[in-house]
Amino acid sequence: LTTGRSHLNQTGQLFATTTVPVLVPLPGNRPYSYAVPDGMSVQPGSIVQVPLGPRQVAGVVWDGVTDDVDPRKLRSITKVFDCPPLDHTMRRFIDWVADYTLSPPGLVARMALRAPAAFDPEPWIDGIALTDTTPSRLTEARERVLATAAEAPTWARLGLAHAAGVTPSVVDGLIKQGVFERVRLPPPPAVAEPDTSYGRANLNEDQRAAANALAATVAVDGFTATLLEGVTGSGKTEVYFEAVAAALEKGRQVLILLPEIALTQSFIDRFHARFGSPPAEWHSDVPPRQREKVWRQIAEGRVRIVAGARSALFLPFNDLGLIIVDEEHDPAYKQEDRTFYHARDMAVVRASIGAFPIILASATPSVETRVNAASGRYGHVRLTGRFAEAAMPDLSLIDMRSAPPARGRFVSPVLATAIAETVAKGEQALLFLNRRGYAPLTLCRVCGHRFQCLDCSTWLVDHRLRGQLQCHHCGFAVPRPEACPECGTLDHLVACGPGVERIAEEMLTDFPDARTILLSSDLPGGARRLRRELDAIADGEADIVIGTQLVAKGHHFPMMTLVGAIDADLGLANGDPRAAERTFQLLHQVTGRAGRSGGRASRGMIQTWQPEHPVMQAIASGDAKRFYEREVNERERTSLPPFGRLASIIVSANSRREAEEYGRELRRAAPQDAAIEVLGPAEAPLALLRGRHRFRLLVHAPRKAHIQGFLRALIAAAPRPRGSVQMQVDVDPQSF
Numbered sequence: 001l002t003t004g005r006s007h008l009n010q011t012g013q014l015f016a017t018t019t020v021p022v023l024v025p026l027p028g029n030r031p032y033s034y035a036v037p038d039g040m041s042v043q044p045g046s047i048v049q050v051p052l053g054p055r056q057v058a059g060v061v062w063d064g065v066t067d068d069v070d071p072r073k074l075r076s077i078t079k080v081f082d083c084p085p086l087d088h089t090m091r092r093f094i095d096w097v098a099d100y101t102l103s104p105p106g107l108v109a110r111m112a113l114r115a116p117a118a119f120d121p122e123p124w125i126d127g128i129a130l131t132d133t134t135p136s137r138l139t140e141a142r143e144r145v146l147a148t149a150a151e152a153p154t155w156a157r158l159g160l161a162h163a164a165g166v167t168p169s170v171v172d173g174l175i176k177q178g179v180f181e182r183v184r185l186p187p188p189p190a191v192a193e194p195d196t197s198y199g200r201a202n203l204n205e206d207q208r209a210a211a212n213a214l215a216a217t218v219a220v221d222g223f224t225a226t227l228l229e230g231v232t233g234s235g236k237t238e239v240y241f242e243a244v245a246a247a248l249e250k251g252r253q254v255l256i257l258l259p260e261i262a263l264t265q266s267f268i269d270r271f272h273a274r275f276g277s278p279p280a281e282w283h284s285d286v287p288p289r290q291r292e293k294v295w296r297q298i299a300e301g302r303v304r305i306v307a308g309a310r311s312a313l314f315l316p317f318n319d320l321g322l323i324i325v326d327e328e329h330d331p332a333y334k335q336e337d338r339t340f341y342h343a344r345d346m347a348v349v350r351a352s353i354g355a356f357p358i359i360l361a362s363a364t365p366s367v368e369t370r371v372n373a374a375s376g377r378y379g380h381v382r383l384t385g386r387f388a389e390a391a392m393p394d395l396s397l398i399d400m401r402s403a404p405p406a407r408g409r410f411v412s413p414v415l416a417t418a419i420a421e422t423v424a425k426g427e428q429a430l431l432f433l434n435r436r437g438y439a440p441l442t443l444c445r446v447c448g449h450r451f452q453c454l455d456c457s458t459w460l461v462d463h464r465l466r467g468q469l470q471c472h473h474c475g476f477a478v479p480r481p482e483a484c485p486e487c488g489t490l491d492h493l494v495a496c497g498p499g500v501e502r503i504a505e506e507m508l509t510d511f512p513d514a515r516t517i518l519l520s521s522d523l524p525g526g527a528r529r530l531r532r533e534l535d536a537i538a539d540g541e542a543d544i545v546i547g548t549q550l551v552a553k554g555h556h557f558p559m560m561t562l563v564g565a566i567d568a569d570l571g572l573a574n575g576d577p578r579a580a581e582r583t584f585q586l587l588h589q590v591t592g593r594a595g596r597s598g599g600r601a602s603r604g605m606i607q608t609w610q611p612e613h614p615v616m617q618a619i620a621s622g623d624a625k626r627f628y629e630r631e632v633n634e635r636e637r638t639s640l641p642p643f644g645r646l647a648s649i650i651v652s653a654n655s656r657r658e659a660e661e662y663g664r665e666l667r668r669a670a671p672q673d674a675a676i677e678v679l680g681p682a683e684a685p686l687a688l689l690r691g692r693h694r695f696r697l698l699v700h701a702p703r704k705a706h707i708q709g710f711l712r713a714l715i716a717a718a719p720r721p722r723g724s725v726q727m728q729v730d731v732d733p734q735s736f
């Protein structure tokens with residue numbers, strides 16, 4: 001604990017002797033120095049308010065010693081918030097993330113301080129407690145109140161009336177007589193304490209063995225990482241819930257990371273069924289007041305179980321004892337703005353710093369995680385079959401070269417027949433296409449004009465439901481025109497290619513009597529609407545569902561017996577070495593929506609123009625093992641991650657010339673290192689984004705190399721970015 005004291009120096013000026021480093025939310029590589037005023041006590045991790053220019057900002061007292069600052073320029077901490085300090089583990093984690101991602105530590109710390117109002121204590125509430133006084137007159141209602149009140153030492157006034165089934169006036173009468181005294185009660189918990197024995201599932205033998213193996217990793221103190229691999233529908237969630245129960249029984253806090261908010265509701269319901277109450281949620285849809293409450297109570301250790309998106313990793317747990325990363329392969333775990341980090345990887349780091357176990361769950365683990373499991377760095381727990389009688393769907397490829405649909409149509413005759421059969425049986429069909437809107441491109445049949453975003457190097461996507469052409473990168477939108485802006489011809493604009501809206505239209509035409517639901521993140525009504533639609537599908541209120549990758553993951557639709565993937569090759573085209581893996585994962589997940597209840601045969605049909613492609617072969621044969629072996633070998637041969645390291649530096653500027661020029665300067669500044677290769681600058685995959693021209697340098701290093709050191713040296717040796725030039729470093733870029 002550091003306590004401020006002040007002294008008079010020889011000239012009679014007052015000066016503070018105690019200074020501490022404080023991380024403030026600014027770019028910059030080091031904490032700032034602040035004086036601790038007289039009588040104030042702080043310690044590393046204390047959340048404080050400090051002056052920064054004309055503003056007051058929240059910062060965190062950091063470890064280490066302060067830089068020398070001219071005492072006349074030294075400013076003082078204005079306030080210590082009455083809230084638990086960020087603990088040692090959390091501070092080391094923030095330092096680690098900053099160092100690894102080359103981000104300013106103050107900006108990483110800011111992610112941990114995302115609920116400013118939570119720094120002040122929650123107000124206590126008015127409560128009552130029984131005294132020794134007996135009531136002058138006993139009515140039946142009063143007796144009920146007294147009997148109920150005896151069950152707990154303190155009550156909220158209204159809560160007691162409610163529990164006893166009387167009107168508040170009965171309780172008020174007893175307060176007036178002195179039978180109850182008023183007391184102050186701590187704020188109510190954000191979520192109820194989970195009950196680990198509440199809805200214990202009856203695990204089958206396979207699941208039991210897996211659950212025991214996971215619980216064993218929780219039983220020992222210390223870091224372990226374990227891959228929980230099992231096909232869709234094998235019961236991974238039920239199984240890792242046993243590890244969650246084990247950690248809760250040890251009195252520790254647990255974090256469950258989920259890739260997608262759209263998924264959380266069904267997850268929350270399942271958690272509730274297992275533990276008797278829902279977990280605290282942490283994602284962008286949680287209202288601010290609830291966030292503040294959750295943040296504060298996590299820091300106080302009162303909330304012990306959180307399910308959340310990647311940002312939950314930066315919550316101020318004071319006794320975190322287990323992290324689960326569900327769907328660990330999911331690309332949504334990568335954050336690509338401000339601080340670029342991969343939440344799965346950083347979760348492993350957090351577990352390692354905190355010396356507790358982490359479990360990575362997936363039906364289609366990432367190549368990185370597979371390699372770690374194969375080398376023994378991670379444990380590997382497998383579930384081999386689907387739960388109960390549910391059989392995996394029968395998978396087949398539809399060769400689009402030999403059976404193309406008619407012009408302007410996108411569902412092949414074979415798939416259309418299968419849909420008809422499915423609907424006739426009263427079962428559900430899911431058509432998956434990972435493309436929002438109606439059509440990815442609009443062009444003029446007369447002059448060939450293509451509608452392009454003015455600020456990005458992309459086509460505008462036709463969104464018929466909204467009547468707009470939209471840019472998916474910057475949000476630019478125009479009403480759908482009737483005339484070509486280039487040649488002025490009316491009514492000759494054509495939509496090229498399919499999006500989900502167009503597939504929905506095709507289904508409405510072909511199956512006018514079927515109940516069709518379109519699911520996409522563009523639907524008006526947001527998350528609540530989506531939840532309703534998902535429930536409706538699960539309840540059998542739809543015959544044909546058309547959706548983007550939103551429907552691919554996690555959902556349990558018992559009546560779904562056919563899944564058709566429309567443009568299965570879509571992700572393979574972009575030349576990214578991860579493209580095959582991503583496509584395999586997505587197709588496996590989406591076909592995994594079929595056949596999740598026992599007793600019904602189910603099918604997955606994949607429309608492809610490249611049926612001989614290894615991804616398509618692996619999906620059709622169900623031989624994931626061979627596919628992954630190839631992927632791993634290929635990565636090893638080319639020393640791509642996890643066998644080598646990559647970082648990308650994106651340089652952007654208002655003009656192409658400026659961006660390219662600075663990219664070249666960076667390249668020239670690269671230190672000589674025989675083992676590390678610098679490629680570029682080349683136009684970045686999105687060469688123009690939001691009006692900024694982008695160039696990219698790729699740094700490729702062997703696994704053992706210290707790529708961060710190399711990048712720091714490169715950046716230090718390069719001239720500072722001038723004018724509109726900006727630079728963004730991405731260590732472990734997801735596409736390369």
Ligand code: ADP
Pocket residue numbers: 201202203204207230231232233234235236237238239387556
């Ligand atoms: P996964 O996450 O591996 O896809 P889930 O955990 O979602 O699998 O399980 C698939 C379905 O089977 C869910 O509806 C789940 O409730 C059910 N299930 C799995 N195991 C059991 C079990 N032991 N008892 C009852 N239901 C189970």
Ligand code: ZN
Pocket residue numbers: 453454455456471472473474475476690
């Ligand atoms: Zn745009």
